[in-house]
Amino acid sequence: MAIRNTGPLLSRLRDLMKLKYLGEPIHGYIVFSEDAHQNEYISACDQRRAFITGFTGSAGVALITQTEALLWIDGRYFIQAEQQLDENWTQMKMGLPETPTLSEWLTKNMKSGSRIGVDADLITYSEWRRINKEIKHKGINLVALDTNLIDRMWSDRPATPSNLVKPLNIKFSGKKCGEKVEEVRQKMNEKNATILLITALDEIAWLLNLRGSDIIYNPVFYSYVIVTHTDVHLFVDDKKLSIAVSEHFKSENLSVIIQPYEKLHSFFSDILASDSCKTGNVWVSAKSSYNLVNMVPKSNRISKPTPIPLMKAIKNSVEINGLKNAHIKDGAALCSYFAWLEENISQGNLTEISAAEKLLSFRSLQEDFVSLSFETISSSGPNSGIIHYAPTPETDRKLSVDEMYLCDSGGQFLDGTTDVTRTLHFGTPSNYQKECFTRVFKGQANLAMSKFPHKILGNCLDSYARRFLWDVGLDYMHGTGHGIGSYLNVHEGPMGISWREIPNDPGLQSGMFLSNEPGYYEKDFGIRLEDIVLVKDSITDYKMPQRPFLQFETVTLCPIQTKMLVIDLLTDKEIDYLNEYHSKCLQTLTPLLEKLGDQRAITWLKKETQIIQR
């Protein structure tokens, strides 16, 4: 079910690779998924990797040589890639013992002296360094090309979006941007940094209390920011800025110099040559592009993450209340949806896409709703086994009482971003499906109930969510928890919960929000249960000196389908947890559903939150 024949494209690309770049042809060309701001979700104009491979998943790295076309993808996408790649492409399944990494493949298959081309605006500095380090011992080198070979072939490439930027009211942000910039400058002082370059769009949106819509689902706008001790330079297409933005800066005590977006590289180069740069350090995250980081002399370069990801991750009290409120509204919308679905699914004419549209309509009824926070994963039967599936007209499947239905969705509200997954069966699940579901639930519940020391890495908690699957030889090939923004990106760092090490993870701290989302996937069905949890101080029976403890509070409110549970596999503690959770769902969501007048949802919620007993 490949969506296009990539043969002609690949042969044109291979011709381009034979031209002379910096003196010589290149022997391989790497196409990453990221844009110049290393966004996870990218605009249509930046979908270069999808253009050349046909694979539309959010993550993946393509390597094209004169004889091979390889795509490295992670476990979320094994099945999707199989469906989308044509016979010109070889799928490299990351994480499996027999799959070499990109670097391992290069060192094993390319001759010494090989030149591997990369667009150095579209690769992070850290990624460049890592790959180069891994391949140079075989005499293979990355080559920074000043032209993008995909763009040269991409005749109908969409234009770069340029939508209006809007201020975020202080009642949602909780802190003026003038204050945020001062805090950033304090962090700069600690590192003797006189210049900070910010390239990540969500960091800029957070810092300036602005939101945009250049990228679907992410309320950000194309821009760069340079902070010095005296100035804040915002590089942005000024057509995006209304008078509201300058009034916003004034009311939040920040003076901002607006510069054209395209001027960033030349301005940065000038400022690097200036005196202020000589007396202090220049801070630019190694997650910025190789081109930008490489402009800064090593001797006074700080390449750690900017201070913003951690500041942004620790929500203030306004944001905490906002996120909780957003999840209440989101929970009500989900109840309306699942109640409607249960009533209508047996008619047999609902599909993954039409159902997702109905869900959007319920979310849209909620106050301060802006948009979805990512493409809804409305998936039935085999499609639910595809971890990051989203239905397309080609794959759209009829919903049925004979299949599991997995729905992973979220909204952007002015007061917060949501992300929730529930898996339901509207007919009779098999015992095996119930066992798998129960083990996924046990993992989620045990992670939710855990207590842990301040700043412990999420890696240390990941196995709580997997243990009951591991007990029987099962696992899921994705992380357990990611950070989430406050009306910002649905995935944000710097912390996370995963078996994979997260570079520069500052550990779990009070005020952070993360997802808690174990799952299990097979060819014929998939299960995922995803809640958002708040990290907060914990009161424990005992106390150790200087070792504060934390715990989670689940803020997502939507019933877990109890008919999917094998009660005998649950402990008393897990049963109590679920009953208390359901009672909270019932109490919190009913008033809002009453206000909306959705009697069907109220009835469904009451039924789904009935006390379970051994």
Place this chain on the structure above:
Amino acid sequence: MAIRNTGPLLSRLRDLMKLKYLGEPIHGYIVFSEDAHQNEYISACDQRRAFITGFTGSAGVALITQTEALLWIDGRYFIQAEQQLDENWTQMKMGLPETPTLSEWLTKNMKSGSRIGVDADLITYSEWRRINKEIKHKGINLVALDTNLIDRMWSDRPATPSNLVKPLNIKFSGKKCGEKVEEVRQKMNEKNATILLITALDEIAWLLNLRGSDIIYNPVFYSYVIVTHTDVHLFVDDKKLSIAVSEHFKSENLSVIIQPYEKLHSFFSDILASDSCKTGNVWVSAKSSYNLVNMVPKSNRISKPTPIPLMKAIKNSVEINGLKNAHIKDGAALCSYFAWLEENISQGNLTEISAAEKLLSFRSLQEDFVSLSFETISSSGPNSGIIHYAPTPETDRKLSVDEMYLCDSGGQFLDGTTDVTRTLHFGTPSNYQKECFTRVFKGQANLAMSKFPHKILGNCLDSYARRFLWDVGLDYMHGTGHGIGSYLNVHEGPMGISWREIPNDPGLQSGMFLSNEPGYYEKDFGIRLEDIVLVKDSITDYKMPQRPFLQFETVTLCPIQTKMLVIDLLTDKEIDYLNEYHSKCLQTLTPLLEKLGDQRAITWLKKETQIIQR
């Protein structure tokens, strides 16, 4: 209770720091714990950090400036350092939120332009790079001194030991050294390496199937090895080598060129200038000294760990059987000891040291016993709260039925190394002590029962051992598991089980042996339960494609004191685990105790392994 006044030493050192090194005085001097081979246990001649600080623990870093003397230590040593440091020293408790790291302290307290002296033979390359990277942005630099300032003041410094080296019989090693070297060369080929320098003494002992006794508890000998595609150079004082060693090399098909130990640096320098070096890479671990690694040009340097730690960690079937057998003998010795202790403790004349001597005498009775594998931690009451305490005449405490007794000990047997901890109370423990003990036991049992995917990092399992302490706000400030040698070092890498990330951890693999040792420590008592576990393939209810599962097998055999357990806090699964474990102890150890004719131990073992019921 400081053991010496370090004032005069510090003032002499500060005078030495004012002399000119590479043109200028130094403003700080760092003294690490390691010797030139980065051994954990070091000879008396290398105890430079203990000499200058008075603190005798195995780990710690000292920094001396003109006004400050600081010692960074980890949680194991907080109490011991408090007892041993005099008023000239400030204790820097690592891991506590308010404690800056060495680098943070330097950047906050030293002026730009400060020069911090280090003996570059005694610091690893990776440590040098890390520190230098962290401090250079403040204009502070490490300076490699070609003289060791401590040695210049240390008039009665002991001589370097030079004991006889002995071959390890193939019936214990399970693989000829000729074969091991060939396997190492294959790993070198994969990285296009023509030269491999080995500086870690246990790697050399393992590779050559030789054992020594230059370092107490570690059966290793001072040496370096260089492996090329044609030769193996062993740099060692040839007085250590008997004819047995050359016969050993012959019988195991390895030709070895013996060179003087002192010649390593000059030979390495010569070989780096030779042609063979120009056509390939030079492999020297970043854990080797800064001086040695820095000799290799960056362009063809491989600074990853040598291939040996992983090869050494995955035991072959001969080693697996040997280690199991060593633990049976060790368990019998412990039963003899604890039975004797129970009979004699109430007399009131036993002390930590006299008891430890008795334990040694029981161990010595066992076949192929060579020595202890580390200094016995025989600790009573408050001393048991000191994580890596070992009794000295000054601290030696009478054993009493009113206090907890923690005994952490191990032996070197020709067939394997052991390391085991049991905590007992011979009187009436408090309810709180019992609760803490029970939570420690639950952690150990749940880790022991876990199943997990092949190559998962130990970090992901660490919380299994802590969870029941975390539940009530308690924790222990040390890792949960370390690798252990096969008649080699009691602590070995490259894997481990810890909340701290272990650099270059290859993940858990079948054939590895690790400790499983949660604990809990307060001022008045300490608890630790330590078993050694083997990682082995697991048979699970279900199977995922290409995702083999592993589990642990506990090889340590010695009862857990059931009177310390609060049965109500245990699950049925945990009770079953303990009963099965005790039944295995009884069945396996009784025949050996019968052979030894120790009726007291047999009676004690029977009593201590009685089935417990809810």
